[in-house]
Amino acid sequence: MFRKIIVPVDISVLEKGLDILNKAADLLDEGGQIVLLNVVEEVPSYLAIDMPVDVMDNAVHDAGDRLRELMHNAKVDAKIEIRTGPPAREILAAAKSHAADLIIIASHRPDFSNYLLGSTADRVVRHATCSVLVRR
Template identity: 80%
Template sequence: MFKKIIVPVDISVLDKGLDILTKASELLDPAGEIVLLHVVEEIPSYLAIDVPVDLMDSAVNDARDKLQELRARAKVDAEIELRTGPPAREILASAKAHKADLILVASHRPDFSNYLIGSTADRVVRHAACSVLVRR
């Protein structure tokens, strides 16, 4: 059983998020905590001039709403955390800040592009200081 589980969710695939959040609740110590995390990627500076000023605020608010909906669907007590930046870096930073003992991350089936640039899950597995469970 794990005392602190980080569950990073890509809000564009909430079904996978529901699956890993449910699995996290099964692996959680009775006195443990789940942190439901979404990372909003920053807009590259060369594009920032062409997008509405409130785009990032809208993305964060949308993510918060979807995570609250996901938490309610799963019927799991979880803290919601939103971060901005590169996803793998922010997932690892969240795990470190919360002193997590598990990161439970969803992944898709790897294809050729994963071997060239790597996916977020690959980066998290390679650099995490705690256990990582990758769900497919």
């Protein structure tokens, strides 16, 4: 079905990550690849001045550990990638750089703020050049 699947995971809700990772494994062609992705949002410069220097390094390291744990629990082989920046932009950039043919992303039920700003999943769906599967 799909040769390259991007699975962006919010490490604060790993149960949703487990669900979409298992779905990706079900949809993956033999010989295909899953890219398990986490995007660490950068700290705004006006806040960064009061934070320890290694806070971003620690966040990236923690994200890698959590994704490895998720991969182990799902018993799914995947390439782990950590990016920094705005989540939607980095998910789309990862899909483009890996020539992905599917992005599987978890979404929560929209609330009022989503109608004003749009969620990460909304932005990915609107701007992706490949297929996108949104799991609730």
